[in-house]
Amino acid sequence: KNEVEQSPQNLTAQEGEFITINCSYSVGISALHWLQQHPGGGIVSLFMLSSGKKKHGRLIATINIQEKHSSLHITASHPRDSAVYICAFLLQGAQKLVFGQGTRLTINP
């Protein structure tokens, strides 16, 4: 059984649409990261959160610890948002990240 599940695996939308990517996990965690990976491999950390909600520009990340679920939202999506979005978490008491398989997002103009 996978410790982390992301959905959807692939998402294609039109520019301007509101985007939601979900991440569910089955273990106790100390923090959850949302990461963005562009073609070519570079990974950028978008958020690290352990409770509640964080916002940065058009990006919003939420987490519900009781339900073991996190979401990443993108408002007013733009083609430059096209990338793979990965959730990753730290197990309680551990120091290594456990990654989801990623959601490939394509925003068409």
Add this chain to the structure above:
Amino acid sequence: DTGVSQDPRHKITKRGQNVTFRCDPISEHNRLYWYRQTLGQGPEFLTYFQNEAQLEKSRLLSDRFSAERPKGSFSTLEIQRTEQGDSAMYLCASSLWAGGETDTQYFGPGTRLTVL
């Protein structure tokens, strides 16, 4: 302030050859992580260092793999007798751990290895 850098960015090698990758973390970051990512999958943890000490190794890290961080700054990952299954993106990340439960990891651009 430069980010995490990795060298080389791409490596093509023949099966059976040895390869070595280098990672330079953000200066003064005390933790350094190595991950491997195969096509279409999320990264998987390989090993991490705190300063020069290697604190954890994944079972994915067979005895053909060795990682070092001799002076607590840059790190090298060596793969001996490469196999086609070693083809992947090798990612390095660093963080400044100050004793709390969590730290933000900053990733390098990765080294893409292709074993022919």
